[in-house]
Amino acid sequence: FGDPVLRGKNIVVSAGPTYEDIDPVRFIGNRSSGRMGFAVAEAAAQAGAHVTLVAGPVSLPTPAGIVRRIDVRSAAQMHAAVTEAAGGADIYIGSAAVGDYRPNSVAAHKLKKHDGADLTLQLAENPDILASLSAQKAHPFLVGFAAETQNVEIYARDKLQRKGLDMIAANQVGEGLGFETADNAITLYWADGSLALPRTDKAALARQLIECIASRYKAVRG
Ligand code: PMT
Numbered sequence: 001f002g003d004p005v006l007r008g009k010n011i012v013v014s015a016g017p018t019y020e021d022i023d024p025v026r027f028i029g030n031r032s033s034g035r036m037g038f039a040v041a042e043a044a045a046q047a048g049a050h051v052t053l054v055a056g057p058v059s060l061p062t063p064a065g066i067v068r069r070i071d072v073r074s075a076a077q078m079h080a081a082v083t084e085a086a087g088g089a090d091i092y093i094g095s096a097a098v099g100d101y102r103p104n105s106v107a108a109h110k111l112k113k114h115d116g117a118d119l120t121l122q123l124a125e126n127p128d129i130l131a132s133l134s135a136q137k138a139h140p141f142l143v144g145f146a147a148e149t150q151n152v153e154i155y156a157r158d159k160l161q162r163k164g165l166d167m168i169a170a171n172q173v174g175e176g177l178g179f180e181t182a183d184n185a186i187t188l189y190w191a192d193g194s195l196a197l198p199r200t201d202k203a204a205l206a207r208q209l210i211e212c213i214a215s216r217y218k219a220v221r222g
Helices: 035-046 075-086 129-134 152-162 202-221
Strands: 010-015 020-023 026-028 050-055 068-071 091-094 101-103 123-125 141-148 167-172 183-190 193-201
Touching: 010 035, 010 075, 020 101, 026 101, 035 050, 035 091, 035 202, 050 075, 068 075, 075 091, 075 129, 091 129, 091 202, 129 141, 141 152, 141 202, 152 167, 152 183, 167 202, 183 202, 193 202
Parallel strands: 010 050, 010 091, 050 068, 091 141, 141 167
Antiparallel strands: 020 026, 101 123, 167 183, 183 193
């Protein structure tokens, strides 16, 4: 469907959460189901692109037409997989909810309780996948997402600029939108424009997102 500009292009899509292990039985994760990212990957394939899907721990079947799927668990693994897959790619779409922090160390054995004492976890910041791609001299057209519960436009525009992105999809989360839901609504921002995509199911929304990416890609790189 849509603009032929994406036919044969290499597109990498990340989806789902990351899990940061605390010990062999516990982790820090988030509520991303992967549904939005998988819908974006499927829409990109429907537009004729060669799609690599880098998926965090989700229980979703691979959408039709995906050329390659790489399953990862942690943000560090997602960073390595995306960096490898995005080398030479035309477009990277970061739909994944990447954990910002990981425990400083992973306990070799299950942590035990200690008579009511508090437990403190030391967290280290994870590398930012989008920012590290954008720091490379030759990099793909970069699309990020920003999941926010408040001040959505302000935070999204800040991420667009700070991470050096070509476009960002601002995602107000909560009230049946965003994480885990069937429907979503996003507003796209780029340097000198924006487009609101109202609430609909994630498959339809993903196709509209891909159409807008095609037209911006053509304007900037075409
Ligand atoms: O999976 P679903 O249940 O369908 O939910 C969809 C979604 C709400 C997860 C999705 O639409 C969405 O908004 N994804 C981004 C979620 C997010 O946590 O964004 P963020 O504001 O933390 O990160 C901003 C951008 O930077 C994202 O593109 C993210 O992939 C990227 N990032 C973040 C941290 C990091 N270390 N590296 C990154 O590249």
